[in-house]
Every structure is written in C-alpha cells, then in structure tokens.
Amino acid sequence: MLPVRPAVSKMKPYVPGKPVADVQRELGIVDLIKLNQNENPLGPSPKAVKAATAAMREVHTYPEGSSRALRQRLAELWNLPDDWFIVGNGSDEVFRLLAETYLEPGDRAVVPAPSFAGYPLVIELMGAEVVRVPLAADGAMDLPAMAAAVVSSGAKMVFLCRPNNPTGAVFAEELFPRFMAEVPRSTLVILDEAYREFDETEFDARGFLTQFPNLAVTRTFSKIYGMAGFRLGYGVLRPALIAPFYTVRDPFSVNNLAAAAGLAALDDTEHLDRTLALTQEGKSFLYGVFERLGLPYTPTQANFVLFDVGRPAAQVYEAMMRLGVLVRPCGSFGLPTSLRVTVGTAAENRRFAEALARVLEKPLGSVLEAFDNL
Numbered sequence: 001m002l003p004v005r006p007a008v009s010k011m012k013p014y015v016p017g018k019p020v021a022d023v024q025r026e027l028g029i030v031d032l033i034k035l036n037q038n039e040n041p042l043g044p045s046p047k048a049v050k051a052a053t054a055a056m057r058e059v060h061t062y063p064e065g066s067s068r069a070l071r072q073r074l075a076e077l078w079n080l081p082d083d084w085f086i087v088g089n090g091s092d093e094v095f096r097l098l099a100e101t102y103l104e105p106g107d108r109a110v111v112p113a114p115s116f117a118g119y120p121l122v123i124e125l126m127g128a129e130v131v132r133v134p135l136a137a138d139g140a141m142d143l144p145a146m147a148a149a150v151v152s153s154g155a156k157m158v159f160l161c162r163p164n165n166p167t168g169a170v171f172a173e174e175l176f177p178r179f180m181a182e183v184p185r186s187t188l189v190i191l192d193e194a195y196r197e198f199d200e201t202e203f204d205a206r207g208f209l210t211q212f213p214n215l216a217v218t219r220t221f222s223k224i225y226g227m228a229g230f231r232l233g234y235g236v237l238r239p240a241l242i243a244p245f246y247t248v249r250d251p252f253s254v255n256n257l258a259a260a261a262g263l264a265a266l267d268d269t270e271h272l273d274r275t276l277a278l279t280q281e282g283k284s285f286l287y288g289v290f291e292r293l294g295l296p297y298t299p300t301q302a303n304f305v306l307f308d309v310g311r312p313a314a315q316v317y318e319a320m321m322r323l324g325v326l327v328r329p330c331g332s333f334g335l336p337t338s339l340r341v342t343v344g345t346a347a348e349n350r351r352f353a354e355a356l357a358r359v360l361e362k363p364l365g366s367v368l369e370a371f372d373n374l
C-alpha cells in the first residue's frame with residue numbers, strides 16, 4: 001500500500017448537508033424540502049440560466065483560464081482593478097489556493113469555532129496547525145481574542161467569517177480596524193463574506209481592502225445567487241498575493257458555463273431583491289416560531305437561523321427528515337443540541353414550523369394564524 005501523507009491521514013472528511021437524493025433513496029420520501037445548505041429557495045436567476053444555456057454552444061472550447069470577463073465586471077462593481085480578483089471553483093477553491101500557496105507544515109492558522117468547516121480542512125491539508133478561538137457570547141467572532149491568538153501563536157493566516165456560519169452573527173464594523181492593527185502585517189487575514197448580501201449592517205470590505213495590504217475577502221455565487229451547483233466564488237486581494245495562484249491552480253477550474261452564468265447573475269438585481277425580501281419575511285416568521293416554541297435562537301444576518309432544541313438535535317433532525325423536512329444538525333460544529341435551518345419560501349418555512357412543533361410535541365397556535373392574516 002502506498003502510504004498516505006501524514007497530514008492527509010489525520011484529516012476528517014468534510015460532512016456536507018445530506019443530499020435530497022440520499023434521503024429519497026434511504027427513506028422513500030419523495031416530498032422533501034431542503035433547508036440544510038443555505039441555498040436560495042428561489043433558485044438561480046433566470047438571466048444566469050439563459051446565459052449558461054447560450055454558453056453551452058461554446059462548451060467544446062477550453063475556458064479562458066482566469067474568467068477575465070467576470071473579473072472585469074467584478075472590478076467595475078467593486079471599483080478596483082481586475083487583477084485584484086481571483087475566480088475559483090467555489091470560494092472553497094480560493095481557500096485552498098490560499099493555503100496551498102502560503103502555508104507550510106508546522107505553520108499555524110487561526111480559525112473561529114464554531115464556524116465553517118472548510119477552513120480547518122485546507123489548513124490541515126498543508127500539514128499546518130489549526131488554532132481554534134471560541135466565538136463571543138453573541139455568536140460573532142471574538143476579534144480581540146482572535147488577534148491575541150494570532151500574536152501568541154505566530155499564525156501566518158487567520159480566517160474570519162462574517163456573517164458567521166452557523167450562527168449568522170456579525171462583529172461590529174468598528175472592531176475591525178483595531179483587529180487589523182493588532183495582527184502583524186505578515187499574517188494574511190481572510191474575511192469570508194459568503195453571506196454578505198443578506199447582511200443589513202454596515203461593513204465596508206472594499207475600504208478595508210485598500211487600507212490593509214494583508215487582507216483578503218472572499219465571496220460566493222452559491223448563496224444569494226442560487227448557483228451552488230455551478231461552483232463559483234472569488235477572492236479579492238492584492239495582485240502580488242494573487243499572482244502565485246496561477247502557478248498552483250488547475251488552469252481550467254472554472255468552467256465556461258459557470259463563468260457566463262455568474263456574469264449574468266451579477267446584474268440581475270431584481271432576483272437579488274426578491275431573494276432578500278423573501279429572506280427578511282421568512283426570518284421574522286421563524287423568529288416567531290422559535291419564540292412560540294420557547295427555543296433559544298441566534299438573531300441572524302444571513303439566510304439561516306441557528307436554534308437550540310435543548311435535547312440531542314440529531315434525534316430531532318432524524319424525526320423531521322421523516323416528515324420530509326431536511327435541516328442541518330450542528331453536532332459537527334460542536335453544538336449537539338442545535339439545528340440550523342435555511343430560510344425557505346413562505347410555504348417551506350410553514351412546513352418546517354409544523355414539522356418542528358410536531359416532533360417537539362408543542363403547539364404552534366397563533367404563530368401560523370398571525371402569518372395567515374398578513
């Protein structure tokens with residue numbers, strides 16, 4: 001047997017939300033709603049679908065390797081030069097490029113905990129050490145503690161997630177410049193803004209990017225743009241930091257269809273506005289449900305809500321799945337009594353509420369009526 005690299009043999013695989021097809025096959029449930037991976041319940045922008053369909057005609061040709069057209073449009077939207085953008089096969093590829101390019105065995109990288117599992121994965125892949133810093137009480141990053149951990153561990157990299165997955169909480173904008181001042185310039189700060197478009201608070205990532213040369217911001221088309229299956233995301237950082245990525249990366253990691261769809265999706269503001277309105281309405285409904293059922297929840301700036309069922313959440317998850325409602329149990333985040341639900345359509349949210357009340361054997365009563373009267 002060929003020995004596996006020690007770094008790889010120590011890693012645990014990423015646990016994604018359960019695919020619908022698996023539940024359908026295992027439990028024979030056909031009518032299933034999927035609220036477990038923070039996708040857009042309205043689907044992709046029709047303009048993105050049209051652009052991808054048109055791009056099918058060119059699928060016999062290799063993609064332009066750097067997704068130039070998409071970078072140029074992003075450059076206009078961000079008002080930054082286009083060589084500040086790296087497009088990836090999901091923002092996951094951007095995290096991997098950052099780790100592969102800048103981390104070596106023995107290096108350290110700081111991550112918040114609980115947060116997105118993709119960060120430890122790429123750090124461990126490089127044989128580097130993950131330093132975990134617990135979240136603050138409000139579910140956002142504890143920026144002073146993270147800065148202190150960077151300094152004391154000599155970390156080369158630190159990941160921030162705003163809004164954070166799975167809590168949906170955000171740190172206040174005014175805390176960020178102090179954090180950046182405390183972190184050495186030789187440490188790369190990666191700010192993952194996968195859910196930024198849902199966030200109603202002030203936060204000027206662009207302003208910070210121009211101010212701090214060791215900052216990288218990542219975004220994705222998987223969430224509000226409804227294109228998770230296409231695998232498209234990007235990073236914004238200094239051209240000198242991006243340049244080596246073109247040596248490391250698969251030259252054609254972003255396919256023609258995804259790049260064309262992304263370009264069209266960026267300009268479909270109507271689809272974005274509709275999604276935002278649906279999310280805001282759905283959030284208030286879900287808050288009402290949790291209050292009615294007496295379940296603690298974390299107020300969110302994203303398109304999902306974390307709530308605590310006060311008992312092993314895996315059982316509640318299983319029982320809800322049998323009722324055709326797929327949510328995310330948070331044991332893998334170290335939160336064994338919590339579940340995370342994606343904000344769905346009004347009908348999906350209602351079905352979620354009914355299934356949850358039934359499993360917990362609690363009455364919902366007036367919550368549904370209140371929304372019936374809207």
Ligand SMILES: Cc1ncc(COP(=O)(O)O)c(C=O)c1O
Pocket residue numbers: 037038089090091092093116118161164165192194219220221222228231232233
């Ligand atoms: C916080 C966060 N960052 C990044 C990602 C991955 O995004 P992508 O689909 O662009 O790889 C996710 C996906 O769930 C996420 O929750």
